[in-house]
Amino acid sequence: MNLTGNWSYPTAIKFGAGRIAELPAACAAAGIKRPLLVTDRGLAGLPITAQTLDILDAAGLGRALFADVDPNPNEKNLDAGVAAYKAGGHDGVIAFGGGSGLDLGKMVAFMAGQTRPVWDFEDIGDWWTRADADAIAPIIAVPTTAGTGSEVGRASVITNSETHVKKIIFHPKVLPSVVICDPELTVGMPKFITAGTGLDAFAHCVEAYSSPFYHPMSQGIALEGMRLVKDYLPRAYADGTDLEARAQMMSAAMMGATAFQKGLGAIHAMSHPIGAHFNTHHGTTNAVCMPAVLEFNASAIADRFEQAAAYLGIEGGFEGFKAFVQELNDSLGIPKRLSELGVTAESIPELVKGAIIDPSCGGNPIELTEENLTELFNAAL
Numbered sequence: 001m002n003l004t005g006n007w008s009y010p011t012a013i014k015f016g017a018g019r020i021a022e023l024p025a026a027c028a029a030a031g032i033k034r035p036l037l038v039t040d041r042g043l044a045g046l047p048i049t050a051q052t053l054d055i056l057d058a059a060g061l062g063r064a065l066f067a068d069v070d071p072n073p074n075e076k077n078l079d080a081g082v083a084a085y086k087a088g089g090h091d092g093v094i095a096f097g098g099g100s101g102l103d104l105g106k107m108v109a110f111m112a113g114q115t116r117p118v119w120d121f122e123d124i125g126d127w128w129t130r131a132d133a134d135a136i137a138p139i140i141a142v143p144t145t146a147g148t149g150s151e152v153g154r155a156s157v158i159t160n161s162e163t164h165v166k167k168i169i170f171h172p173k174v175l176p177s178v179v180i181c182d183p184e185l186t187v188g189m190p191k192f193i194t195a196g197t198g199l200d201a202f203a204h205c206v207e208a209y210s211s212p213f214y215h216p217m218s219q220g221i222a223l224e225g226m227r228l229v230k231d232y233l234p235r236a237y238a239d240g241t242d243l244e245a246r247a248q249m250m251s252a253a254m255m256g257a258t259a260f261q262k263g264l265g266a267i268h269a270m271s272h273p274i275g276a277h278f279n280t281h282h283g284t285t286n287a288v289c290m291p292a293v294l295e296f297n298a299s300a301i302a303d304r305f306e307q308a309a310a311y312l313g314i315e316g317g318f319e320g321f322k323a324f325v326q327e328l329n330d331s332l333g334i335p336k337r338l339s340e341l342g343v344t345a346e347s348i349p350e351l352v353k354g355a356i357i358d359p360s361c362g363g364n365p366i367e368l369t370e371e372n373l374t375e376l377f378n379a380a381l
Helices: 019-030 047-058 075-087 099-111 191-210 216-238 243-262 266-278 282-296 298-312 317-331 345-356 359-363 370-380
Strands: 005-007 012-015 035-038 092-097 139-143 155-160 165-170 178-181
Touching: 012 019, 012 243, 019 047, 019 092, 019 139, 019 178, 035 047, 035 075, 035 099, 047 092, 075 099, 075 155, 092 099, 099 139, 099 155, 155 266, 165 266, 178 243, 191 216, 191 243, 191 266, 191 282, 191 298, 191 317, 191 359, 216 243, 216 298, 216 317, 266 282, 266 345, 266 359, 266 370, 282 298, 282 317, 282 370, 298 317, 345 370
Parallel strands: 012 178, 035 092, 092 139, 139 178
Antiparallel strands: 005 012, 155 165
């Protein structure tokens, strides 16, 4: 099966092994002559980053790099990135990496030309219209993990370092103009990152599929995204050099992020404050929360997951699906309890406060309250 393609949904995507070589052409298409490559500290010294900078350099595009990015990026990382962008006289951003590098890279391009603070553009109502759309620099996204799907997203998650609250910053023009999805870039991912990012993609699909809103296109994408994770994440975890599995997981990641236009839910509402307070890996946190949330939402979602289970080849309907999720977590070395991630019982009231104001709450099929969120956190603890 030839897993190579050029897609225009939801943006221009160059998909296939070895296509990182097309990065200079992507810069030309986006009108970028002096790119700043933004990635995280962990990736900065790896061969795939050096190779990418070599490709840019050989094409006369320089090798400018900004990598002062935390695993849960915050406004201090953003300010430093914008300063580097301006100091270097750059005219576009290559957002390179997993969720943190992609999210921060997109925000550097977004904020470099704005005069208001980033928190003024939080995903609330029409706050995005406050931005000067013409001042947003072009963005090329190059994912190196298969999870967040931030490469096809119109938002970034930035943690407020003072309040420890994760904020979603949204603007339609934050959607990258070109995405290069090269599964060869994901081959070196360690097992725990392969598992955590893959289960992040799975959580996106599960929550989009659970959301009560009407969006049949997203519903179909979420269903097939779940199937790709079910079939290929165990393979990618077992053998990191399995290029077919790596490619299918990159597709699943983009599908999850496209599908969650339909909404997210309690998994993400819980995971965001946990990540902000305890600096946990986002996808891993989602995976730990998922069994408790499926149980909590059972009365509203059991029927539709009967259909999903049939499509996925899982016996036992909704109960079978829940059992599959726990078995998948276990097989990938995911902790069973939030306490194993360092979450404490004393922190639950503060986590509930963060969860109840998280935008993901609105997509949960059962209305979330402080009371039932407290029960959910305790159930997952």
